[in-house]
Amino acid sequence: MSRELRTLSVPEGVAGERIDSALTRVLGLSRTAIVRLLEDGDITSSGSQLSKSDRVFAGQVIEVLMPDQTPKDPIPLTPIAGLTVIYNDDDIVVIDKPVGCAAHPSPGWTGPTVVGALMAAGYTITTSGPAERAGIVHRLDAGTTGLMIVAKNEKSYLALKEMFRSHQIEKTYHALVQGHMDPATGTIDAPIDRHPKEDHRFAVVASGKESITHYEVIEFYRAVSLVKVELETGRTHQIRVHFSAVGHPLVGDTVYGADPVLGKKMQMSRPWLHALELRFNHPVSAMPLTLRAPYPPDLQSSLALLSEAVLP
Numbered sequence: 001m002s003r004e005l006r007t008l009s010v011p012e013g014v015a016g017e018r019i020d021s022a023l024t025r026v027l028g029l030s031r032t033a034i035v036r037l038l039e040d041g042d043i044t045s046s047g048s049q050l051s052k053s054d055r056v057f058a059g060q061v062i063e064v065l066m067p068d069q070t071p072k073d074p075i076p077l078t079p080i081a082g083l084t085v086i087y088n089d090d091d092i093v094v095i096d097k098p099v100g101c102a103a104h105p106s107p108g109w110t111g112p113t114v115v116g117a118l119m120a121a122g123y124t125i126t127t128s129g130p131a132e133r134a135g136i137v138h139r140l141d142a143g144t145t146g147l148m149i150v151a152k153n154e155k156s157y158l159a160l161k162e163m164f165r166s167h168q169i170e171k172t173y174h175a176l177v178q179g180h181m182d183p184a185t186g187t188i189d190a191p192i193d194r195h196p197k198e199d200h201r202f203a204v205v206a207s208g209k210e211s212i213t214h215y216e217v218i219e220f221y222r223a224v225s226l227v228k229v230e231l232e233t234g235r236t237h238q239i240r241v242h243f244s245a246v247g248h249p250l251v252g253d254t255v256y257g258a259d260p261v262l263g264k265k266m267q268m269s270r271p272w273l274h275a276l277e278l279r280f281n282h283p284v285s286a287m288p289l290t291l292r293a294p295y296p297p298d299l300q301s302s303l304a305l306l307s308e309a310v311l312p
Contacts, residue, residue: 003065003066003067004065004066005063005064005065005066006027006063006064006065006066006154007061007062007063007064008026008027008061008062008064008158009059009060009061009062010022010026010056010057010058010059010060010061010062011026011058011158011162012058013162013165013166014026014056014162015056015057015058016055016056016057017055017056018052018053018054018055018056019034019038019043019050019051019052019054019055019056019062020034020035020038020052022056023043023062023064025161025165026158026161026162027064027066028157028161029067033067034052035052036067037064037065037067038050038051038052042064042065043062043063043064043065044062044063045060045061045062045063046061050062080098080101080112080117082098082296083095083096083097083098083101083114083117084096084293086147086291086293087289087291088123090152090153091151091152091153091155091156091282091283091284091285092149092150092151092152092156092160092282092283093118093123093149093150093152094147094148094149094150094278094291095114095118095147095148095150096145096146096147096293097114097140097144097145097146097147097148097275098145098296099142099143099144099145099270099296099298100112100142100143101113101114101117101142102114102142103115103136103139103140103148104134104136104139111142114136114148114150115134115135115136115150118135118150123150123152124152124153125150125151125152126151126152126153126154126156126157135150135151135152135157136150136151137149137150137151137157137160137161137164138164138234140275141237141240141271141273143270143271143273144270144271144273144274144275145273145274145275145293145296145299146173146274146275146276146293147171147275147276147277147278147291147292147293148275149169149278151283155283155284156283156284159283159284160283163280163283164234167232168280168281169278169279169280170230170277170278170279170280171230171231171275171277171278172228172229172230172275172276172277172278172279173228173229173230173231173239173273173274173275173276174218174226174227174228174229174273174274174276174295175226175227175229175239175243175250175271175272175273175274176224176225176226176227176250176251176272176299176302176303177224177225177227177243177248177249177250177251177272178223178224178248178249178250178251178258178259178262179223179224179225179247179248180217180220180223180225181215181217181225181227181248184216184217185215185216185217186214186215187212187213187214187215188212188213188215188242188243188245188246189210189211189212189213190204190211190242190245191204191205191206191207191208191209191210191211192204192205192208192209192211192235192236192237192238192241192242193205193207193208193209200255201237201255201256202235202236202237202241203241203245204241204242204245209233209235210233211233211235211238211241211242212231212232212233213229213230213231213232213238213239213242213243214229214230214231214232215227215228215229215230216228221306222306223262224251224262224306225248226303237256239273240253240255240256240271240273241256243256244256244257244258250271250272250273251263251266251268251271251272251302252266252268252269252270252271252272253270253271253272253273255271256271258271265305266302266305266306267298267301267302267305268298268302269298270298272299272302274293274295274296274299275293276292276293276295277290277291277292277293278290278291279291
């Protein structure tokens with residue numbers, strides 16, 4: 001199979017970085033894959049081969065002979081009931097992701113994916129980044145609902161990756177947490193990495209990556225708090241880990257210490273977490289966009305139960 005020759009201009013956000021680090025973020029490939037391409041002479045600029053010690057500069061034109069990114073197994077094209085398109089144009093599609101749907105295929109996941117569902121529905125998705133993650137510029141857990149942006153071409157993919165990296169895209173989540181948050185407004189600043197003993201979980205770890213979560217209580221209910229959450233960083237499971245770490249795990253999130261009895265009373269079989277709103281300038285036209293996704297039925301039902309005295 002022939003390999004794609006990709007030409008790119010280095011964005012301002014990675015200027016001055018070593019080329020292996022910069023291209024890892026821009027192309028969505030692993031650092032190991034980038035280093036292998038450099039060693040094989042597959043990355044050039046102005047006709048000269050580049051090495052991993054080189055640093056990039058803004059506007060530098062780099063040519064990359066991309067690795068064969070054909071997935072080992074075809075991406076299952078599975079339509080998903082409940083997946084709603086909130087916004088769509090030539091460059092991006094924004095969806096309201098339902099529960100039980102992963103962003104993209106991954107080892108051990110056999111359920112439906114956003115990538116597969118969009119392709120099944122006839123949407124064109126960019127081939128930028130790893131093949132199984134086509135068009136994915138950010139992710140939501142399979143158990144989290146709400147807004148996700150997917151890139152439809154390379155230009156929007158590269159722009160969105162840089163926008164997320166430089167915090168130009170504002171995301172608002174709503175979460176229902178156990179107990180009453182005190183103070184009602186605050187910031188959780190605690191580094192996150194994989195749990196030292198349980199690989200499927202993450203945890204606050206002194207040597208972890210900087211992770212910052214801002215929150216504000218919307219309403220206090222009996223024994224729980226509905227909170228608005230905004231992320232300054234985007235670590236895996238960040239909201240779930242941070243609220244668990246301060247003693248207020250998300251209702252239904254038994255992986256991170258939630259009370260299973262409370263979750264059962266509220267009929268929650270997954271963490272109560274929803275990506276409610278996105279605010280950003282369109283990656284190509286720069287048009288300001290504010291998009292919202294309503295609570296799905298299971299979250300609406302659990303809130304309704306709070307007024308029916310289901311809690312002790």
